Amino acid sequence: MNLRPTDALLVIDVQNDFCPAANGIGGALAVPEGDQVVPxxxxxxxxxxHVILTQDWHPPQHISFATTHHLQPYESIEAPYGPQTLWPEHCLQHTEGAALHAALEIPHAELILRKGFRRHIDSYSAFLENDHTTPTGLxxxxxxxxxKRLFLCGLAYDFCVRYSAIDGHNLGFxxxxxxxxxxxxxxxxSVDETNAALAQHEVRRWKAADLWAKKSDPSFGAG
Incomplete structure (x- = not known):
């Protein structure tokens, strides 16, 4: 299968707070080795x-923050839309932690989609908030x-990448x-559950090298 002009790269939440702290910036909810995806x-x-970026963009006292409920990170509550894992405060609007990682070099990115900005509902997926009903507009x-075809990368595999891939599939992409x-x-x-969920929804898992090979195909862009 050749790459096509209707393909897009969807870069999920490569933000300072999801990467190990550097120079005192970020790391509030660091994904192990999260910064290693940047190059x-x-x-x-x-x-x-075509490249599209997403950005977690939470207000203070967001429903997903453990501090909002006086609980500990990684505990769970029953939100109106279902179970909600509680996280350390992260990606607060207008903070360095919410900024995209400084080493990202994607000047031709066509859209930055912010999600999770509604205080009373979390948003893992780039397509739907966690009620699985409210659309982001993507x-x-x-x-x-x-x-029509999306290659997903970014952070984190077992949450925002997982739900974005499945929702995108269910929406016809x-x-x-x-x-x-x-x-x-x-x-x-969480990783085993993600692998099983992606397989159930027939979402394929490739390596980046698969795209290097397909990009070099002389028929790239033919349709």
């Missing part, structure tokens, strides 16, 4: 014309642009996760 994503972005954007361009939070069982 891979930069290389991927050079090979795709599906409509992609359809109007004629973009072909979604492929580039495993080595992601990293996982790796809560107990």
């Amino acid at each position: 891979i994503i930069n290389k991927l972005a050079q090979r795709l014309e 599906a409509g954007y992609l359809r109007e642009r004629g973009l 072909e979604t492929i996760v580039l495993e080595d361009a992601t990293r996982a939070v790796n809560l107990p069982g």
